[in-house]
Amino acid sequence: MSDLTIQSPVTRSYSTKTDAAITLTDETAQSRLLFRAGTGTPIRAALAQSFGSSRMSGDVLIAGSRPDEWLVLGEADAVAAWSADVPTEGHVSLVDWTHGRAQFRLTGEPVRGALEKVCGLDWSNAMTPDGAVTSGSIAKVTCDIIRNDVDGVPSYLILVDRSFGQYLFDALLDAGDEFGITVG
């Protein structure tokens, strides 16, 4: 296993631009765990993140993606380390979504404008602040979306069913073209 690389769903090649205001990055190679936990299970205390919000816990990002559902994202080693010690007693489901989701990051000041072209959600700071977690249709594909700003610059993690990865990557590039976008 160690010598195998997770294949990206984005198989086309793209030229990069140096002066683009938005950067689209493929972060599919990161690890993703999906936790679901019933009321009263000990793992809920470890996750400790309310639905609709996220936080960094060490090197992993914990997102309350739906009621009773959490995503834990990060580099493979970090996710493995975090999950090694979490209690899984009780009615708990842990599914490795590393292979089930493509993960893209859209970063840049005008990124809200790009998202407004493909998604009907309200991206204002009040309605979708840094750390917000939601799901919605982007370019007619259901996605999980986490606002995860980078050094104060608006940034969104977008997770989509892996099979839609190439399609969505191209749709996001198209949406960002008006504002200047490059593949990171």
Add this chain to the structure above:
Amino acid sequence: MTERLQPQSGEVIDRSTPLPFVWNGKECTGYVGDTIASAIMANGHRIFARSMKYHRPRGLLTADFWDPNAFVQVDDDPNVRSGHRLLEVGVTVSPQNVWPSLDVDVKAANQLVGRFLSPGFYYKTFIHPQKLWPAYEKVLSTFAPGGEVDIETPLAYHDKRYTHPDVVVAGGGPAGMAAALAAAEAGASVLLVEHEHGLGGHLRWGSDEERAVAADLEAKVRAAGVEVLTDSTVTGRYEDNWVGIVQRSHPIAVERLIKARAKTLVVAAGLIERPYVFAGNDRPGVMLSGAVRRLINLYAVKPGERAVVFSANDSGDASVADLERAGVEIAAVVDGRTTGNVIATHGSQKAIKSVELSGGRTVEADLLVTAVGWTAPTSLLNMAGDRPVYDPAVARFFPSGTPDNVLVTGGLAGDGTLDQLIEHGSATGSLAAGRAVAIAHRLQAATVRAAAVEGAEPDLAADVRTPLGRDPHPELFRSTTHGIVDYSEDVGSKDLVSAAKEGYDSVELLKRYTTATMGPAQGKLETVNTVAVLAEARGETIAEVGTTIWRPPYAPITLGALAGRIFEPERVSSIHPWHVANGAKPILAGQWIRPEHYGDPAGEVTNVRTNVGIIDVTPLGKLVLDGPDVPKLLNLLYTNSWNKLDVGSVRYGLMCAEDGVVMDDGVTGRLSENRWLMTTTSSGAGSVWEWAENWLQTAHPDWEVFVTPVTTAYTSINVAGPKSRELMSRLTDIDLDPDAFGYMKVRTGEIAGVDDCIMWRIGFTGELSYELHVPAGYGLHVWEALLEAGADLGVAPFGLEAQRIMRIEKGHFIVGQDTDGLTKAPTTGLQPLIKLDKDDFVGKPELTWAMEQDLPVLVSVKMTDKTIVPPEASQIVRPGTNEILGRITSSRYSPTLGESIGLAQVPPELASAGSELTVVLTSGERTTAVVQEHHAHFDPEGARLRV
């Protein structure tokens, strides 16, 4: 440019940039900033079009977006509003629907029979005899108005955008700008939408002082951070202030549809000048006061040489001053506020020569300017639930009441000085911003992802605005003569009176019967006159007659804008690049792009039957089920029993809806005590997930089960064929001995160096098969490893077509292909899987009944002519008749058997082995199929897959 005036202080044209173009075959020149209409007029042309029905020559009436007489073809773009569209260099502009030319149009002969072309003429005349309708239609279509669509024209790019501003202001006149400014200064995010090419409303063609006020407001608006959209229209207001906006000019798109969710909507649409109805009111040279003011002040175009002005308001008075400054001789000014009136125009069809006034006076003139009042375009308010009320003292409609999140300002709300309008707009903007704060607080508090709100929800700001006044205005709709009411539809006041006499005396009926108000102007020019004429015919007041209800869109929208940006999601497996590189013929199945075959589907079948083949079955739906109550869920969703499935085993199940109709099927395996993997059909992956969640969340929230879709978390590969065990043994340490890993069993382990793979012994082909589910990021690696490891075994990929052939050979049905929306479970022949002795399952009551009925039966068939493969869905009929008894649901030529085979749904009396079925082919010819004893044509005992 024969009619171009000397520079005007407020002109919007750039004289340093001439634009050559062609109008009606003649070389012309305009300037940047010209509309097409102003440029044509500046070049001395006054006829723009022919009317729809009678093909009467028409000249400019309003010289703006609403002008009903100025639709032209611009290159390959038909039905362009030349009064609004800006001129571009090199365009060829042509008149529409004229033959042979604009100057001489033979269809003008319609005027000779005009008195017979009354309202409803087409309905009454061409209804009989019905068999002649195709002929009628062919002739009538040549009279259809509009330009020509070139289907070869490349599709233009139409964009779409969503936005959630605090305040949307519809209308960028002085009140609208003041509202936008005040709202922005109060901290609101504001989107200001203006129909015209620039902000300012009527101030744009006003005095120097008025334009200065407009410029100052615009500068402040832009400095305040208001997002300004010009050449854009708020087309509709829907529930919860969902506001549609069409942005007609954008750097990257010909049009952009904006879907705005406004917390408050300010409607400042202004007023639209109304034409006057009298004999000859559509003769070229009759213009509204706004039209001549725009032509002179914005575009420096002289609208005529000698004018009569019929004025009942300030706009008419101002037009007199403008005309005089432009060098137009004022032959007469008729005051509509007193007893003056216009009776008729006289002249040729193409120009006015004189104007007949009340009192018997006739004045020579080539231009008649009318200023008789305003239409209040209350469309957006109608859409918000308002029912405007007519005020006879002011001769226009006013709002009666709007929801809290819709506010009105400007001319729609009343009259006043410019300062008063601005003050009212400003107060409206502040109120809109205040209410937006309360609405935003409520939305934010109700949205889980939103930032936390502080304090309780503020009260909705009270409306303490000082109302605008109402300036008296005479009711001037129709003179003592009859004339055109709807210029777009060529409907006259006589037509309306006639229709009312026929009984179409309700305004909504009258509208539909005569088509008045239904043309491109959408009632903006003609609604009030229509109502007034009807009121006169009924002997009632306008208030008593009421008005039509304006529905979306405010202005016509192109189909391209409505369609917007088209998204067509596509799904591919991780092996897709290999399929592409190796010549797979793609087929779209649902949203999935899948390999139909790799060049020789029959050869692929033979290879699977002889050696070993591999197929990418990633779209197969997959759900992880976790929890101690999974058997309860499976017992509920499937018709068969799931109480005793051991870890390491898999079972087939049939899933029905409450009505007993087959919904899905698939195999579910038990991976560990509390973890199961369910597979569904490819098309059912989403619906089965939702179905399971629906039952869990509504009927059984107490059950401890989590359902997680993992369809593309795994790349799924079916390895099929007599050599499949040999191939798999080279890539995995899992014990493949048939005794250790038998048919309908599941194992997990490493395959081709990839951990956490799932492998189960099932198959759709009838051969010894292993279905692999490997982590998707390594799917391509495993696929290529299979091909490499099995090269000496003859391994080769096979596609959907080969799989379809083999599953028919084995008699396996596909839900949705061999079943339909009425197929209940017993039809499939799987009665043993319908366990009516279970406590309960979805569809049990209906299936208890259905099991006793003579339902259609799914049977396996062979064609008597081995070379004929009837198309799927071919009808099975009673011999010698066209009575439909059933249908062929699947059919293929079997390379294994060398004959044509299929599945069919037939009535029970034809379901026994040996029954002959009459099948109707596409050609109409009939062939015979024979029902077989078993569903499986090939290896009915299943010996090959159980080895």
